[in-house]
Amino acid sequence: MAPKRKIIIDCDPGVDDVIGLLLAFNAPDIEIALVSLCFGNVDTAASLRNVIATLSVLGRESEFRKERGLPALQFDPADRAAWPTVACGSDEPMSEVRHTADYYHGVDGLGGVHAALPELSTPADYRLPFVPDAQLTPAEVEAKRAATAAVVGYVPSDREPADLVLEILAAEPAGTVTIVALAPMTNLAHAALRNPAVFSRAAAVNAMGGAIAVAGNMSPLAEFNVFADPEASAVVYAMTSPSPLSTMPPAIARTLSDETRAALAAVPAPIELNLFPLDITFQYSLKRTEFMAAAAPLAAAGSPLARWMSYWMEVTFDKMRVLIGVKGADDPNADLLIRLHDPLTVWYTVLGQPDASPSVLTHYPSGAPILPSEFQFARASDVRIETTGQWTTGACIVEHRPGATKRVYTSPAESAQDYGRWLDAEAGNRVNVAAPGPAPAAFVRALLATLFP
Numbered sequence: 001m002a003p004k005r006k007i008i009i010d011c012d013p014g015v016d017d018v019i020g021l022l023l024a025f026n027a028p029d030i031e032i033a034l035v036s037l038c039f040g041n042v043d044t045a046a047s048l049r050n051v052i053a054t055l056s057v058l059g060r061e062s063e064f065r066k067e068r069g070l071p072a073l074q075f076d077p078a079d080r081a082a083w084p085t086v087a088c089g090s091d092e093p094m095s096e097v098r099h100t101a102d103y104y105h106g107v108d109g110l111g112g113v114h115a116a117l118p119e120l121s122t123p124a125d126y127r128l129p130f131v132p133d134a135q136l137t138p139a140e141v142e143a144k145r146a147a148t149a150a151v152v153g154y155v156p157s158d159r160e161p162a163d164l165v166l167e168i169l170a171a172e173p174a175g176t177v178t179i180v181a182l183a184p185m186t187n188l189a190h191a192a193l194r195n196p197a198v199f200s201r202a203a204a205v206n207a208m209g210g211a212i213a214v215a216g217n218m219s220p221l222a223e224f225n226v227f228a229d230p231e232a233s234a235v236v237y238a239m240t241s242p243s244p245l246s247t248m249p250p251a252i253a254r255t256l257s258d259e260t261r262a263a264l265a266a267v268p269a270p271i272e273l274n275l276f277p278l279d280i281t282f283q284y285s286l287k288r289t290e291f292m293a294a295a296a297p298l299a300a301a302g303s304p305l306a307r308w309m310s311y312w313m314e315v316t317f318d319k320m321r322v323l324i325g326v327k328g329a330d331d332p333n334a335d336l337l338i339r340l341h342d343p344l345t346v347w348y349t350v351l352g353q354p355d356a357s358p359s360v361l362t363h364y365p366s367g368a369p370i371l372p373s374e375f376q377f378a379r380a381s382d383v384r385i386e387t388t389g390q391w392t393t394g395a396c397i398v399e400h401r402p403g404a405t406k407r408v409y410t411s412p413a414e415s416a417q418d419y420g421r422w423l424d425a426e427a428g429n430r431v432n433v434a435a436p437g438p439a440p441a442a443f444v445r446a447l448l449a450t451l452f453p
């Protein structure tokens, strides 16, 4: 059997993040080395609680399936080697003030599920193993040791995600670990600036974020993950450049030490950034009727995962009814849906290589395989993030002037006339922007078959 591919998931669960996590944990041939949390949809404490609850529910589901003789889940907490490290990261963006989206996800990020189904929630002291000793009293450190030792299904860490990301990338062969970015990019930007050379060892960063040719969802131009920390996105995007300093945002550039500048100038290779912007993710959604058809029979049979997920999915479908309004809203079968922004990005990641072993994730219902090559990309696009605009902060700026082609500047004076050095062979960013991929209906069927085998 081929070794499992290692991935790191940086997220802010959040409804669609949890669906993405469930997809990743149930994917074959994938090892999740780290789940790191960033502020975003909700704060990191709430995100952490949701990740812990997700892993705990997966553990219960695993038991339930064994008892009933149902097909096993890919993630089995009985397998100690499969436990991911979980770490709590930034609660503040690199600059500016914090924005969250709890109007959509509920104050706990999952529609109030922890209060509604306490038997499927987390222990009260769930945060203790994640707090550094320096912030605790000796008695609390003792309690932390005991709480940490009792954890099953994951390895809690009290360290910063940026350091853990770098440690994993340094320990594994270069080009083998993929980072899945489902939140504001604060943790990842800190990692990139802390050690650009090690950060560049990532096989790729597959990121949900940005609005390229469509309206944003936080402002007319900005998508949430970018808007919540534009500097962080700009830093990670800059790591795709042959010259990262050429697109480093001003607020960050002026804080860089000489040492960091030198390290950025000497990065061995630009990172591969595969971006899934709103333009594409909006086309993938899960309808209430589709979800209920898959989950309701299992929930009725007592499946912990189906019961838990049904609760917060129903709350979110109802939220959609209020937020956008639907035709025939009194009809319980009305076409309510949840956008699959984060799960789509996870799906691309777990599909893996074209020669990967066949799995439920890689087949259309007809049996025809879905290949990663079905995802099309506008490759090496010079996408940059606006960080200083009054109304445009978080916008993705893309060269689209008529006739623009790759430029070769023959002298410094000539390149100075194009202040941004757009499409310059030696400057600017190189982002792979996803275009429409496999049929949305195929993804929904693969997703549901994976979550509820």
Ligand SMILES: [Ca+2]
Pocket: 011, 012, 013, 014, 016, 017, 040, 041, 182, 183, 342
């Ligand atoms: Ca997210």
